[in-house]
Amino acid sequence: MGLLDSLAKQVLKRATITRVAPIAHHTYHLTLQGPDLANLNYKPGQTLNVFFDLSGPEAALRKRTYSIWQYDAKALTLELAVCTFSNGPGARWAQHCRPGDEVYFNGPGGKFVLDATAASYCLLGDVSTLSHLYALRRQIPQTKPVFSLVHVQSQDDCFPDLDGSYLLHFAVADQLSAPEVLAAVAAQGLRSATDCLYYIGGAQEFCVETYQLLRKQWQVPTAQLKAKPFWK
Ligand SMILES: Cc1cc2nc3c(=O)[nH]c(=O)nc-3n(C[C@H](O)[C@H](O)[C@H](O)COP(=O)(O)OP(=O)(O)OC[C@H]3O[C@@H](n4cnc5c(N)ncnc54)[C@H](O)[C@@H]3O)c2cc1C
Known part of the structure; x- marks a missing residue:
């Protein structure tokens, strides 16, 4: 040694x-x-x-x-x-x-932690972020809306939270661009949510692209955006 x-x-x-x-x-x-x-x-x-x-x-x-x-x-x-x-x-x-x-x-x-003060939440990521997003999801009160999308390439990459529940939305696709991810969470009703805090994790490219789209096209204030690349 x-x-x-x-x-x-x-x-x-x-x-x-x-x-x-x-x-x-x-x-x-x-x-x-x-x-x-x-x-x-x-x-x-x-x-x-x-x-x-x-x-x-x-x-x-x-x-x-x-x-x-x-x-x-x-x-x-x-x-x-x-x-x-x-x-x-x-x-x-x-x-x-x-x-x-x-x-x-x-x-x-680490600072990619739950801020409990938001009125609603949007959790975005891939399989490597799934346990992290479950840990955040578990702490959000049931009264608050949670929008989510976890990109998986295959159904057998999905796993439930420790209690067996599937409280996040999965999207099975070979590739999923940032605009496609945002379109999918928009379909869950995200655009009408107020004071939404975004957590964006996963590949660095995805984090950067999603952050910029939310910032520039959706006009989300930077204080409501938390992005953390898990891998490059
Ligand atoms: C805040 C934070 C939390 C993390 N939490 C987790 C976690 O809970 N579980 C977990 O598995 N990992 C997590 N990671 C990622 C983890 O730290 C490693 O980077 C990852 O497991 C790869 O390590 P490795 O030694 O196997 O491969 P490396 O030698 O580091 O990478 C080899 C190659 O694999 C690519 N690669 C890395 N990750 C992926 C991926 N998910 N999909 C496709 N290609 C990839 C890299 O680009 C590189 O080219 C987290 C990272 C951060 C920053």
């Missing part, structure tokens, strides 16, 4: 993987558990930085950011949904990790 890896293990927090389950064609549900998960200062929409392969043959300090799907401060558990579309180190880690494996992390962190 390299010096960097050894130092990392000393400063990072540690958890044990207690569950690894495929929940969709390209997604694994991972449960982390352990005493270092006590008293996390968690807000819905925050993420965890996961470090893995610290003792692996390549011994590179690999860090990937994953959305906290759910945090249970009593059970000291934390749920992640990790996608494999990228086929990169993070995807391979999710495919190959097993219950009993240790994982190092820091966080929670």
Whole structure:
């Protein structure tokens, strides 16, 4: 083990993987558990930085950011949904990790979190943002309108929230442009919503294009737009 890896293990927090389950064609549900998960200062929409392969043959300090799907401060558990579309180190880690494996992390962190003050919400993203959008969706009171669209390329990429519910709208298509996404949420009645807060996640290009359309064509004030690229 390299010096960097050894130092990392000393400063990072540690958890044990207690569950690894495929929940969709390209997604694994991972449960982390352990005493270092006590008293996390968690807000819905925050993420965890996961470090893995610290003792692996390549011994590179690999860090990937994953959305906290759910945090249970009593059970000291934390749920992640990790996608494999990228086929990169993070995807391979999710495919190959097993219950009993240790994982190092820091966080929670991030600002793509729920602002509870809006009158209505619009949640837009793809499969890699789905657990994040579910974590936000769960916290929005039932009295407030929620518009949504999650782009999936195939029906078997959809997975429900942890309680089995499907509270977001999916659109199955090979490609989906920003104008098409906005047309789909407009069809849900979005244009008549007042004080709507937009959360836009997913591929960087999609985030930029959607943000600009909403800003310039729909005249949405920047204060009501939250965009976070999950991948480039
Ligand atoms: C705030 C935030 C929250 C995130 N939350 C999650 C999460 O909950 N679950 C999750 O799976 N990922 C999440 N990500 C993305 C995650 O951090 C990794 O970037 C992703 O898993 C790819 O890592 P990798 O090592 O497998 O591939 P990398 O080596 O990083 O990438 C390999 C290639 O795959 C492409 N790629 C990456 N992601 C995708 C994708 N979704 N579809 C198609 N191509 C892709 C990249 O463009 C790159 O060319 C989040 C990112 C951010 C910034």
